[in-house]
Structures are given as C-alpha cells and as structure tokens.
Amino acid sequence: MSIQTELGKAFEYACLQSIYNELADSQDVVIEQNSALEIARQKYENATPDMQNKMDLGADAAIRVILRLEPQLTTPLTNVPLYLSIQEDARGQQGDVRDILCIRRQNEWEIGLSCKHNHAAVKHSRLSRTIDFGELWFGIPCSESYFIEINPLFDELEELREQGELWRNISNKEERFYVPLLEAFIRELERLNQNNQGVIPERLLHYLLGRNDFYKIITIDNRRVTQVQAFNMYGTLNRNAGRERPLINVQQLPMPTRFYNIGFKPGSRNTVLVALDNGWTISLRIHNARTEVEPSLKFDVQLVGVPPLLYSHFEPWDT
Structure with a gap:
C-alpha cells in the first residue's frame, strides 16, 4: 500500500x-x-x-x-x-x-x-493487452483492431520486464509507448462513440463517478x-x-450527452483531454505506476471541467 x-x-x-x-x-x-x-x-x-x-x-x-x-x-x-x-x-x-x-x-x-x-483524482484505471476498457467502462467490448494495435506495445513491455528494465532507463518512453498507446485509445473511444450514438458520454461519467x-x-x-x-x-x-x-x-x-473533442492536451505527450457537453471535461494522464517496467500502464483521471x-x-x- x-x-x-x-x-x-x-x-x-x-x-x-x-x-x-x-x-x-x-x-x-x-x-x-x-x-x-x-x-x-x-x-x-x-x-x-x-x-x-x-x-x-x-x-x-x-x-x-x-x-x-x-x-x-x-x-x-x-x-x-x-x-x-x-x-x-x-x-x-x-x-x-x-x-x-x-x-x-x-x-x-x-x-x-x-x-x-x-x-x-477520480479514478486510477489501467490499460494492458488483457484489459478491455470498452467492456469495463461502458459494457461494450473494444474492437479487434484496437487490440491488434496495442498488443505489440505490451509485448515489448513484457520483454523489457523479463530483462529487469527500469522505467528511468527508457529515455524515449513517451514517443515509444505513451503516444502510440494513447492514439489507439483515442481512436477506439471515438469508434465506440460512433457505433453507439448517445450512449458513451453518460456511461463514461457513470464509470468515473x-x-x-x-x-x-x-x-x-x-x-x-x-x-x-x-x-x-x-x-x-x-x-x-x-x-x-x-x-x-x-x-x-446534468449528465453529458455528446463529445466535443477527444485529443492530446496541448504540448503534452502523455495526457488526453475529453471535452463533453454540459460543462464536463476529463483529463486522462497515462504513466508508469512502478519503478520496474511492467506490461500495463496506469491512467490518472481527473475532472478538469465540471458543470x-x-x-x-x-x-x-x-x-
């Protein structure tokens, strides 16, 4: 603890x-x-x-x-x-x-x-090759294409873990892991929203709060x-x-009903901002939770905009 x-x-x-x-x-x-x-x-x-x-x-x-x-x-x-x-x-x-x-x-x-x-912080969620965030957060599974995108990243992290590597020794961890993983996350969140109109924004708040x-x-x-x-x-x-x-x-x-924008925080390579209607804005900062490399990454989720x-x-x- x-x-x-x-x-x-x-x-x-x-x-x-x-x-x-x-x-x-x-x-x-x-x-x-x-x-x-x-x-x-x-x-x-x-x-x-x-x-x-x-x-x-x-x-x-x-x-x-x-x-x-x-x-x-x-x-x-x-x-x-x-x-x-x-x-x-x-x-x-x-x-x-x-x-x-x-x-x-x-x-x-x-x-x-x-x-x-x-x-x-409102939540400390994780991403990994075995975590279906769509199912966990919204009750709607992620697509196969999402896992095809992220699995090579976590395979590489698994190899580094087996070698006993430490995060502080990975100088380019943001470009190597954080950015591509967050890009895949953004695409999947947009895909889930597109395929389930009017459902995902409110379920996101239900999951967080x-x-x-x-x-x-x-x-x-x-x-x-x-x-x-x-x-x-x-x-x-x-x-x-x-x-x-x-x-x-x-x-x-009021609960949110639609997304305004999902994208990287300006100037950041580890934080995604999700802007919704009715005044809600969510920040998701990804980071390594431990000193040792492990095949999962953690979100620090905060409400940076509220009604x-x-x-x-x-x-x-x-x-």
Whole structure:
C-alpha cells in the first residue's frame, strides 16, 4: 500500500470520527464495525501526531459544510439511530466511489462521502493487452483492431520486464509507448462513440463517478482548507428533513450527452483531454505506476471541467 493510499485511509477514519463527534451527543449514532474500519483506524493511528491533527482539522471543516447541506444528519425526529460505516475497497472496484456512508435505515435515507487527502483524482484505471476498457467502462467490448494495435506495445513491455528494465532507463518512453498507446485509445473511444450514438458520454461519467450521488471531500494541507463538492447527479442529496430545509440549495447536475473533442492536451505527450457537453471535461494522464517496467500502464483521471451548477465550497480550517 502506497503512502498516499495509507494517508487516504487514515483521512477516511478522521472524517468518520468527525461526524460521530459532532452528532453523538445529541442522538444515537452507531459506527458499524468491519475490516475497512479497522484498516482505516490503524492507518490513522500510525500517522504522526502532526498529520493526525491536520486530518482532524480538515475533516472537521468538511463536516461543518455538510451539516449545512444535509438537515437529516441533525434532525433525526424518530428516525434513529444514524449508522456510519466505511466501505470495503471491493465496493470501489464495483463502481461505488463512496468511502463513508451515513444511513438512516427507517426511511431508507443515505448519503456518501468520497474522501481525498491532498489530491482530486477520480479514478486510477489501467490499460494492458488483457484489459478491455470498452467492456469495463461502458459494457461494450473494444474492437479487434484496437487490440491488434496495442498488443505489440505490451509485448515489448513484457520483454523489457523479463530483462529487469527500469522505467528511468527508457529515455524515449513517451514517443515509444505513451503516444502510440494513447492514439489507439483515442481512436477506439471515438469508434465506440460512433457505433453507439448517445450512449458513451453518460456511461463514461457513470464509470468515473459511480451510480450514487456523493460529496467529495478534498483536504488541502498546504492551504489549510478543505474543499467540498456535491456530485448530485441523481437528485438524492440535499433533501429536507421534515420541515427542516438545507441552509444551502444544491442543484442536480446534468449528465453529458455528446463529445466535443477527444485529443492530446496541448504540448503534452502523455495526457488526453475529453471535452463533453454540459460543462464536463476529463483529463486522462497515462504513466508508469512502478519503478520496474511492467506490461500495463496506469491512467490518472481527473475532472478538469465540471458543470457550472456543481456546488463547490472551500472551508478554512481556522474559523
């Protein structure tokens, strides 16, 4: 597990504890016990006291914002207890990006939080000769011509792996591997879109963001602020609690229906930009995830353009 992953797990625990500390004095709150909670607690306890303090401040800032958006958290009426849980990693592999769930089972209400520690990536997908990204992302298989294009690249990477080669010793890795692989990826994405009109843009967002609404929490330590974004694509966030209304209104987001452009980021040989309608733009930066050469490459996927309706707030730690 990388340091970034460990700190991410620790931050999940800090966020869970912040919700509990804020609400447990006024209502019955139950933290559900599972292996994901134990892992997150361990990572939090292994962090330095300074890092724990930063995580606590970052989490507290986020929860201040979310309490203004979700009156069901603070207005239980007879709908108790409030259940809090950290999701197992397998849920993310199944397309649910939420790390923490807040649930009231009596009225089937829940919200989810996606917790990010000093980064805003939405996905870390891979490409290889055995990965059919069309099937995995959209439920529509890639063409045979795509695999005919990419297989020689991964065959060469396999040979380099067997030789024990390191990425830092490959001086022309972008022109040799990144560019041709991304060109094949672009052609296949365009082909899938052309053959399945009106389907691929929305399924791309479903793959990246899942099929559940959620709040994205991003702690930014060097600025001592936490960003909260509301990905309210299905209209399940920001609901009333009886007569209690949210202090801030969060609008439902429009999903994309078509691509405007798919191409390399200007001046880049490792990043593809996918521009869609309704304000969505996706950046896919390919890179080697390990020091040693291996026959797969990894995408760092980020939303660099979002709809104007997206609720986003920066909450300072020091109030």
